[in-house]
Every structure is written in structure tokens, then in C-alpha cells.
Amino acid sequence: MSDTLRVGLIGAGYIASWHADALQATDGVTLAAVCDVSIGAARALAEGYGAQAFVSVEDLIDSDCCDAVHILTPPHLHHDLAVQCLQGGLHVLVEKPVAESADQTRAIQLAAEATGKRFHAGHNFLGMPSYLRLKEMRDKGLLGRVSGAEVNWCFPLAPLRSGPYGLWLLREPKNLLLELGPHLMAFAVDLFGTPQITHAELSKPIALPGDDMRPQGWRILARAGDVDITFTISLVETIDDRSVTLRGSTARARFDYAADTLIVDRENASDLVVNPLRRQMDQGWQHMREGLRNAGTQLGSLNAKSPYGLSFRGMNAGVYDALRRGKPADARFAGPSTVTVMQALDNALALLPDAALATAAPAVQTRKAKPTAMVIGGTGFIGRALTRRLVADGRDVRVLSRGRHGPFPDLPDAVETVGVSLRDRAALTDAMRGIDVVFNLAKSMDKTWDDALRNDVAVAIGIAEAAQDAGVKRLIYTGTIASYDMSDPTRKITEATAFAADMSDRNIYARSKAECERQLMQMHAERGLPLVIARPGIVVGQGGPLQHWGIGRWHGAGAVRIWGHGHNILPFVLIDDVADGLVRMIEPDAALGQSFNLVGERMLSGRGYFDAIHRALGARIRVSSGNLYAFYASDAVKYALKKYALRRSGVIRPSLADWKSRAHFSPFVNTKPKDVLGWQPETDKDRFIENAITRANLFGF
Secondary structure: OOOOEEEEEEOOOHHHHHHHHHHHOOOOEEEEEEEOOOHHHHHHHHHOOOOEEEOOHHHHHHHOOOOEEEEOOOHHHHHHHHHHHHHOOOEEEEEOOOOOOHHHHHHHHHHHHHHOOOEEEEOHHHHOHHHHHHHHHHHOOOOOOEEEEEEEEEOOOOHHHHOOOOOHHHOOHHHHHHHHHHHHHHHHHHHHOOOEEEEEEEEEEEEEOOOEEEEEEEEEEEEEOOEEEEEEEEOOOOOOEEEEEEEEOOEEEEEEOOOOEEEEEEOOOOOOOHHHHHHHHHHHHHHHHHHHHHHHHHHHHOOOOOHHHHHHHHHHHHHHHHHHHOOOOOOOOEHHHHHHHHHHHHHHHHOOOHHHHOOOOOOOOOOOOOOOEEEEOOOOHHHHHHHHHHHHOOOOEEEEEOOOOOOOOOOOOOEEEEEOOOOOHHHHHHHHOOOOEEEEOOOOOOOOHHHHHHHHHHHHHHHHHHHHHHOOOEEEEEOOHHHOOOOOOOOOEOOOOOOOOOOOOOOHHHHHHHHHHHHHHHHHHHHOOOEEEEEEOEEEOOOOOOOOOOOEEEOOOOEEEEEEOOOOEOOEEEHHHHHHHHHOOOOOHHHOOOEEEEOOOOOOEHHHHHHHHHHHHOOOOEEEEEOHHHHHHHHHHHHHHHHHHOOOOOOOOOOHHHHHHHOOOOOEOOHHHHHHHOOOOOOOHHHHHHHHOHHHOOOOO
16 A cells, blocks of 8 residues: 555545545545536635546546545445445445444445455544544543443524425435434444443424425434443433543543543542532643633644544545554444444334334325416525415426525415526526516525635626526526625615725625625616516514524524624514515616615514513523624734735735624614515514524424
């Protein structure tokens, strides 16, 4: 084997950047290739690491540029890709879940044995430094004789309540366990061997669109030798508890794999008076030590060694050190252990009643939809509400999505979902033929201005050109109120308020949306584009998140730092009122070439919003004021480090006005949409709170 292993990534989605960064930091390994069905996504990731880009796995294998690959695609593709790559002469590491069943996992392992290549699982949390310390303590007997263990994943899963609903993990109830369960079961297998599953139960069901129920709570009991193990998964809005706790005769150890910390609670030989004090002081010192260690790691690495990032580095070290040195595969990540993990999950699923794992029968289509409206971004929060409102008004709707499955299984007669690339002008034009109105709700969250120009501005212009080619009568584009300078509490904002002439110091999202508006309005003036622009405020209501970052910086579900002092009235608006405003933009000639700020009546400040949550739902969220000058100063330090220490290009210059704008200090005047569109947002505060909070299912149960 070569001293340097060449590794490729198959799949260029969110998780790929974590793998790429970890590979770059792994001794004796180089990132050689990125493969994705979107060549643009493959190139964008590959360019940053000097790697080759491929659009097909066959081409990657034939290129002979890799010794191993990480398979990072959706799980239903894992088995076939893993077998293909093994038979193509490559070692494979497959993200969890490595397959959709234990049988598929065995098939991958058999393919590895037949080809003489290695099959590893992406059980990255087993590579964390504090987990290795936990194992060492257990192995040395420092915990005494271990009798019980608790393995928890208690962390909110927002897509269950607010989408997107087309994700693989939401297609079937069992997928939730297959997605998250490998993390938990891998700990048990590595620590104790093969677990015997004795009990499984579900709780806190929630309805996806079409009354398709999904459990948000999983509780599994198991036994491995003399150790009783409890697995808990909770996906509602809950305090983050991703941990492994071992209870022994000498001590109890809790490993937090979200924070990479290890705290040990143990007895001492002091008398009855001093004993509890000494015990608590010992834990206090441990917490301080772990906190300081993590802070030092983050500061010294400029946040490159976050706990999550360290988990991938530890995994890669275990996998590739053994491979380079010709040693047996690290059992933590090796195929046989992975088979044991997946079999245990299958055994847990087998204990659950069939009805609990069933999906709702799809509604029967009685006619073919005849769409006259198109919603781009129809699977998002606003898009779902808008689509359902259009159907309620008697319109059939064509929803553009990345896939062919959308969140409208109960509306087969009125909604059709089509998968069209927003960069394919010809396909967009064909999809728009016969459509009267197109709503463009798409957005792109980019890290650099160049990316925003490609992924947001160019896409918005391409959609507009396709709409003109197809003869669409009206294009309704959603910008954002974030593009305004909202830093001055004495200035009232109307649609006549101009954006800043120079927005280079604003956050990329606000700047990009403003540039989209500018170019679209230019198309209206020069080429007759039938354009209307909507700028929704802070949208709340059913289907929206509890952790709304338009209000503040969240730290889990229980604490938020409001942008600013939190006493100024925020531009809230109900989701149903936004949908109503968008629909009202379809017909009036007076709306053409105009923009409308869809901001509700002045109701609540940020602090008032959280007080209302407490009164309505009984949950007191810890609210802190956010010092905007401190945010700005921190931003300035990060800017200097990125620009001068890390030599990164395209870094956004910090702006105090940008931070103040996040606090929404400037009040909005919403008379224009009322006068021109006849829009009537909710005026009653009690009804607003009922719809924004009480009925919104903010906590998931």
C-alpha cells in the first residue's frame, strides 16, 4: 500500500465538507476526488481541496485516482454503491446507516471479503477523544463492575414539524431509527458486545402532511452480558442530551458526545459531613477542566476542532492508520461490528407492532391536475402554506422540487410535484408552459458573494427569463425585509425606503436578495417582466420552528440571546396572512412592478413573544439580551483572522449596521399592501398568539 492513501467522496452534500476537512487533517491521506450527480456541486467542493470532480461513480472507478471512497449519498443508495466500489477495487467507508437492513449490511461485508477490500462504517462518534478516555477508565476497572448503561439521543429534529418532508429519514417510521440508532447501538456494541433486545416502544407521535404519523420518542431495552442497557431517542424540542452513561460499582461516568466531555461521579472516603461537599466539588472541578480544555482546543484551532469535527478526525485516524500500516481493521468501524449494529436495530424494529411502522395509505388520484400556478420552493414553510391556500382557492398547482415527492400526499388531484433543475432554463420553460402565475420562493444560503451570485442571483434571473419565454402572466418573487437597514429606531420603513447603495458590508443573504430584486426590477422596466415583489416579515405559525433565528441566537430549545435588548416591537406576521398576501398579488394590475412588505400589525417584542410562550404553553425559555456591539466586535476579530491569518478570499467586512438591523429596530408601516391588495393581517392580539404559538406545535407535543 502507498504511503499516501487517495480517498474520494461520493456525494457532495452537507456532510461531505466534514469528511473533506477531516481527511485533509489525517496523516497519510489526501482527498483525490469528489463525485456527485450534480457536477457543479462536485466541482465546488473539489476545487477547495485540489481534487478531481466526477459526475458518475463508473468514471471515478475507471480513473484509478482513488484507493478508497466515502459513500455519503442518501441511505437507500448505500448498498449498491458500496458493492460497486468494492468490486471496483476500492476500500469503502459508508455513512450511517450503512444500509437499510442487516441483510444488506451483510451483503456489503461479503463483497468486501470476496474482493479483499475493507468495509468501514461512518460511526464517527466512536472516534471522539473523550470516548476513548471513557473506554480506558472502564478497561482499567476505574468504574468498578459496570451493571447498567444509558445511551441517549435527545435532540430536536425540526423536519418532523417544519419539513422538508421529502427527506429519506421521514419516508417511513423505521427510517428514524435507522438514521439515528446506529450512533447509539455502535456505542453499545463497542463497549459490551452483541446486545440482546428485550423491549421496544414508541411515543409522542406527530402527523406529517396527509396524516402520516411518525414517532418522536423511541425507548429500547437491551442486555449485553451482565449489563442492562437503555436506549432513548427523543426528537421533540428538548434540552440536548446526547450522552453515554455507565453505572459501575465504584463510579458513574457520563460521556457527552455532543460536547466531547467526560464527567465522573464517584464515592470518597470522607465522613458524612464532608463527603457530599467533596463529591460536588470534585464534579465542579471536572466540569471546569472539561470546559477549559474544549475552549483551549477551539481557540487554538480557530474552531477547526469542534467536537463534531474531532469525531471525524478520530474515525479517520482509526480507519486509515490501520489500513496504511497493514494492521487488522479497527473493530470500532469494521464491517463485522457494523453487521452487529444493524442486526440489533432490525431486532428492535421486529418487536414493534406493524401498525406503528406503517405509512399512511396515499390518497387516490381521481383526475390529473391541470396547474395554472407554479410554486418554486413549495416544500418550504411559506411554500407549503401558499400551495394549500392556492388549492383552497380552486387552483391546481405545480410544485418544483429537487425530487418528485412533496408534502402534499393528501392533494393528488390538485398538486403535482416535478423535479426540475433551477439552472436548466429549457426545462424550466417547459415546466412553466400553461402556467399563469409563478411564485419564486427559492433561496440559497451561501458563504461567499461569488457563490451567491451563482446560486441565488443567476438562478433568480434564469427563472424570470424562463417565465417570459413561457408566457407567464405574473412572476411573484419573495425578497426579504432583511435587505433593509433597520438599525435606526426613529426611521419608519415603507416600500419607498431604499436599500443601501453599497451593501458589501451586509450579510450575504440580505445583500443577495437585494441584488436579485434590483436585477428583476431592471428586467421589468426594460423587458416587461410581469413582476411583483413580496418581502415577508418574521413569519410564525403552524409549521414554523420554535428556534427562529430571525429573533435571536438560539442555544438549544431552552435558551436564546435576542438580537439587541429585546424590547422593541418585532415585524411578526402569521403564515396564513403571508399566504393570503401572496395570493392577492396575482390579479391587480396596480401590483405590477411594485414591492410589498408583508409585515403584520405591531404586536409583540422579542421578550413579549417569549412571555407569551410561557403563558400559553408553560415553558419558560431563558432569554438574554444580545449586545450588538459585542457581536460586531467578535465579527471583526473573526474577519481579521480569516482574512489575514487564514488568507481566505471573499470574507465579508463586518458592519455594525448589519448587526443592528438583525434587531429590527426600525418600525414598519404596512399600509401599502392594505391599500393596493386589500390585505388584512390579523389585528387581534389574542388571536395572533393563538395562531402563532398555541396552535403552532412549537415543542412538537
